[in-house]
Amino acid sequence: MRRLAALGAGAALTLNMPAVRARDAQLEKITLAGWSKPITEIINLLAEPDKGFFRAQGLALDYLPGAGGGDALRNLLSGQADVAFTDPGSFFAALDKGARLRAVYDIYPQNVFNVVTLASSGITAPSDLKGKRIGVYSLSSGTRQNLQILLQQAGLSEDDVTVVVTGLLNFAPLIQGQVDATAATDTGLALARRRGVGEVHVIEVGKYLNYSSDLLVVREATYQQDKDRLRRFLAAYRRSVEWMIGEPGQAASLAQRRAIDGQDAALNREIIDVRNRSSVSDLTRRRGLGTLDLASLQQAADAYLKLGLISRGIAVRDVVALDLLPE
Incomplete structure (x- = not known):
């Protein structure tokens, strides 16, 4: 120009x-x-x-x-x-x-939602979430709604887990052991990996209900x-x-x-x-x-x-x- x-x-x-x-x-x-x-x-x-x-x-x-x-x-x-x-x-x-x-x-x-666990937790499937503490952004967020859908696909409900509101910075509670798993999005996971979350297992909601x-x-x-x-x-x-x-x-x-x-x-x-x-x-x-x-x-x-x-x-x-x- x-x-x-x-x-x-x-x-x-x-x-x-x-x-x-x-x-x-x-x-x-x-x-x-x-x-x-x-x-x-x-x-x-x-x-x-x-x-x-x-x-x-x-x-x-x-x-x-x-x-x-x-x-x-x-x-x-x-x-x-x-x-x-x-x-x-x-x-x-x-x-x-x-x-x-x-x-x-x-x-x-x-579907961009997932549930993430530390590799050391032994949680690798939706059925493994029974009795666990799971973080969500908020009670009105897509992370919670998609967690409910994931649990439903495994024959579970929120009554079978403990839902913990962690806010958007939800990977810190996972690393610190305050929750056993955290519900997130693909971009949230990318950011967490960038910040050193370490080895994790990712349960993708889309593999159970891809919408x-x-x-x-x-x-x-x-x-x-x-x-x-x-x-x-x-x-x-x-x-x-x-x-x-x-x-x-x-x-x-x-x-x-x-x-x-x-x-x-x-x-x-x-x-x-x-x-x-x-x-x-x-x-x-x-x-x-x-x-x-x-x-x-x-x-x-x-x-x-x-x-x-x-x-x-x-x-x-x-x-x-x-x-x-x-x-």
Whole structure:
């Protein structure tokens, strides 16, 4: 760009700046309510000022930070956002309470939750968790919900274990022996390994029930009345994920500037690699990123009902939209 400027292109750019400002003023604003602060694993969104995926679709992206999937849905239902980045558990709970919502994109079709034990513990299977102390982020977190699902698959329940709230720094209690196992996510485990947790055994919930970890969700009214804008938003979102998968090194470098936890480029790359793996499934390889798997989501909804996490059955086919993404 500096060489082009020296050849006179700089003058052309200057002359065109009013046109650029006029174009930007014509962009349609769209607000995405997230479950998190601006962290490395969502660098595909944070990179918008640099990459312009949404701008190319005529959209001005606004990211609204949150503190969990339930928070993202509250911001959506209150009208502060157009789309929510949330987990299936929060989605099911909102539907159970009467909210009219649609899931429109599967962000992470792979289950990213796990239960981790120290290798010396001898705990290697869900059935070994009986009578043990297990850490979770909070009682309303996905770590607890997925622990319940894992126990259910082994014929156990929370009555068979002791659940301990450890907060986000849940690997310290494991190392210190305050819990026998801890429920976490794949990125949480990557960070713990980086910080020297040592040899561990990982029980992946996805090997027992592999369903989506996060979805893009909209209000039913938005789905019915604003399909063009949603299609453009999803096209841009898919393109941003394709970039993150195709250029992980560039994404890790941008995270150093854009993410609040992005100081370590090597750690950024680890987190991005983990997230990229969770963004792809056999179904998305055939039909494109974001494709919703109705069968696995229905299995999850049925499991939530059996656990008493929701009070009524949910017919997943009635609360997802399959017509907004091109195959």
